[in-house]
Amino acid sequence: xxxxxxxxxPMREGIRRRYVxxxxxxxxxxxxxxxxxxxxxxxxxxxxxxxxxxxxxxDMSTPTNSHLLQHLDQYLIPxxxxxxxxxxxxxxxxxxxxxxxxxxxxxxxxxxxPRDGIIKKVKHRKPQRKPEPVxxxxxxxxxxxxxxxxxxFFLTMxxxxxxxTYVKPxxxxxxxxxxKLLPWERVPQWLRPRHGTVQYSGQPGRDIVTNKIVxxxxxxxxxxxxxxxxxxxxxxR
Numbered sequence: 001x002x003x004x005x006x007x008x009x010p011m012r013e014g015i016r017r018r019y020v021x022x023x024x025x026x027x028x029x030x031x032x033x034x035x036x037x038x039x040x041x042x043x044x045x046x047x048x049x050x051x052x053x054x055x056x057x058x059d060m061s062t063p064t065n066s067h068l069l070q071h072l073d074q075y076l077i078p079x080x081x082x083x084x085x086x087x088x089x090x091x092x093x094x095x096x097x098x099x100x101x102x103x104x105x106x107x108x109x110x111x112x113x114p115r116d117g118i119i120k121k122v123k124h125r126k127p128q129r130k131p132e133p134v135x136x137x138x139x140x141x142x143x144x145x146x147x148x149x150x151x152x153f154f155l156t157m158x159x160x161x162x163x164x165t166y167v168k169p170x171x172x173x174x175x176x177x178x179x180k181l182l183p184w185e186r187v188p189q190w191l192r193p194r195h196g197t198v199q200y201s202g203q204p205g206r207d208i209v210t211n212k213i214v215x216x217x218x219x220x221x222x223x224x225x226x227x228x229x230x231x232x233x234x235x236x237r
Contacts, residue, residue, distance in 0.1 A: 035058075036075050039075045042119050044120070045119055077102075077110070077122075078112055082112060084115070089102070090102040092105060092108070092111075101125065137236065141157075143156060143157065152226040154223065154225070155209070155220040155221075156223070157218050157221065158219060160214055161202075162216070164199065165201075166199070167197055168197075172195075207220050208223050209223070
């Protein structure tokens with residue numbers, strides 16, 4: 001690999017090639033780290049004063065340092081790319097996309113406020129999620145307002161807690177358990193649902209909304225169209 005001194009380092013290098021400065025290899029990112037640190041320390045200063053100091057601290061006569069300043073925009077949005085929008089908020093002029101509100105760019109860290117020329121840290125805006133539409137409101141422990149296909153219904157809820165067991169069906173004495181005929185007493189529990197008759201300890205419910213059998217928990221036992229007064233009382237009108 002060809003070696004370069006700090007003064008005659010190339011202006012451009014391939015992405016995968018490395019600069020060799022002073023006889024030792026250095027990734028180009030190692031040159032950018034001090035620049036990023038300078039920007040971080042300059043937060044709160046005027047941009048023109050910072051830029052003047054930067055040019056004095058980095059010897060601009062060397063191609064490498066001159067090239068470094070081309071990467072300044074990676075860490076600091078310059079004033080020429082910031083403008084005040086009609087909403088009186090700061091916006092960023094992007095090169096390959098429409099302008100966006102300052103704080104919406106994930107990689108933006110610092111910017112120059114065009115109103116006072118001060119370097120400031122970007123305050124990233126949290127994306128605002130739209131609230132989920134209300135489809136269910138608890139009226140009391142036994143009643144619920146539920147939106148179904150655009151219509152509000154008043155549901156009466158009930159609690160059910162039944163257990164089910166499987167008993168020997170009438171008229172059968174032997175049962176095929178993987179090739180063996182066994183009496184009911186010897187049929188394994190995990191095979192009894194296949195051969196037995198289900199028996200509930202109580203009456204299960206049928207949810208009128210989902211049309212499913214409910215053996216444990218609350219379910220909608222009945223429904224009727226909610227009145228305007230019900231909706232007003234629930235804050236839905």
